[in-house]
Amino acid sequence: MPQTETSGLRSLSLFSGGGGLDLGFERAGFEHVASYEIMEEAAQTLQKARPDWLVHGGSEGDVRNVDFKQWHGTVDVIHGGPPCQPFSNAGRQRGHLDERDMWPQFVRAVREIRPAAFVGENVPALGSAKFSEYVAENITGPLSQNYHVTSVVLQASDFGVPQVRKRIFFVGFRNKKIANRWKTPETTHYWGDAAIDDRAQRCMGLREALGLPDIGLDDLSPTIRSSLTGPRHTTSILNSVAAQRRFEKLEIWPNGVAADRESARAFLAKNGHFRLSVPDVALIQGFPQDWPFVGATYMTLGQIGNAVPPPLAYAVASSVAAALRK
Numbered sequence: 095m096p097q098t099e100t101s102g103l104r105s106l107s108l109f110s111g112g113g114g115l116d117l118g119f120e121r122a123g124f125e126h127v128a129s130y131e132i133m134e135e136a137a138q139t140l141q142k143a144r145p146d147w148l149v150h151g152g153s154e155g156d157v158r159n160v161d162f163k164q165w166h167g168t169v170d171v172i173h174g175g176p177p178c179q180p181f182s183n184a185g186r187q188r189g190h191l192d193e194r195d196m197w198p199q200f201v202r203a204v205r206e207i208r209p210a211a212f213v214g215e216n217v218p219a220l221g222s223a224k225f226s227e228y229v230a231e232n233i234t235g236p237l238s239q240n241y242h243v244t245s246v247v248l249q250a251s252d253f254g255v256p257q258v259r260k261r262i263f264f265v266g267f268r269n270k271k272i273a274n275r276w277k278t279p280e281t282t283h284y285w286g287d288a289a290i291d292d293r294a295q296r297c298m299g300l301r302e303a304l305g306l307p308d309i310g311l312d313d314l315s316p317t318i319r320s321s322l323t324g325p326r327h328t329t330s331i332l333n334s335v336a337a338q339r340r341f342e343k344l345e346i347w348p349n350g351v352a353a354d355r356e357s358a359r360a361f362l363a364k365n366g367h368f369r370l371s372v373p374d375v376a377l378i379q380g381f382p383q384d385w386p387f388v389g390a391t392y393m394t395l396g397q398i399g400n401a402v403p404p405p406l407a408y409a410v411a412s413s414v415a416a417a418l419r420k
């Protein structure tokens with residue numbers, strides 16, 4: 095993920111979490127205006143990573159309390175991933191009946207600020223038939239009154255992240271001409287035998303990305319848990335039974351993730367499989383190794399698991415910048 099020169103385009107971040115989208119937008123040349131995030135630890139992570147950013151955390155970061163009109167005229171792009179639990183396959187999928195549904199707040203922010211563009215992100219289940227009515231009524235319907243809105247599902251491994259992880263992005267532009275020149279980000283990596291495009295590079299498998307010895311097979315990591323869901327305080331990144339099977343095959347232990355590599359090495363998994371640490375999980379999600387996640391292990395795993403992998407965020411942010419800049 096290179097650092098693109100500053101474009102002069104300004105971005106405001108909502109539901110910033112540990113900063114996957116924020117970092118991707120920064121690397122794509124956006125000037126950071128402010129972040130809003132209700133979870134103190136996640137806001138602290140952002141502030142530690144970027145001391146010069148304006149980060150609102152805790153109740154100050156609660157988007158429900160913000161009068162967004164204050165940002166009118168100072169923001170080109172709003173981006174954010176409202177909590178995915180109301181829609182996630184791993185949750186109860188109660189949509190708007192779930193009090194964590196924050197899409198109405200995202201829509202309010204866009205309407206009050208009226209930026210040139212927005213990017214809203216979520217789990218791919220939001221693009222499924224089950225939620226088509228929800229999306230039409232609460233996202234595309236209200237936003238289409240002033241924006242040309244498209245949605246696209248992207249796969250993280252197509253952008254070099256060693257994990258199977260799909261996310262849906264709603265991208266909207268106020269100006270029709272700009273909307274028409276926006277292009278879905280081009281795949282930069284491939285997994286498997288053959289490159290579809292000779293410009294794409296091979297994506298690393300999980301074992302290779304973690305620098306583990308060759309055991310005769312490798313694969314992408316299964317989708318890691320978008321945690322802080324399910325039992326609190328979990329230090330497992332497991333999302334499903336299928337994920338467990340894949341980790342087993344790769345001889346990697348996805349439970350009891352250690353705070354750091356030294357503790358992981360000192361605390362062997364019973365079956366001899368490789369015990370993961372927080373920096374390993376950050377790597378599986380495409381974060382730089384020096385991104386300073388703050389909080390207890392389960393909190394840092396929550397911030398990592400909730401994030402848009404930065405290389406994927408970078409690809410989306412770059413595509414939006416390219417459309418706006420021309």
Ligand SMILES: C[S@@+](CC[C@H](N)C(=O)[O-])C[C@H]1O[C@@H](n2cnc3c(N)ncnc32)[C@H](O)[C@@H]1O
Nearest residue numbers: 109110111113114115132156157175400401402
């Ligand atoms: C899916 S995560 C976003 C991850 C982020 N886009 C990234 O790439 O790292 C959703 C975030 O919304 C935050 N959140 C939930 N309710 C909120 C609220 N009312 N105001 C601000 N943030 C909120 C959660 O704490 C969580 O960190």
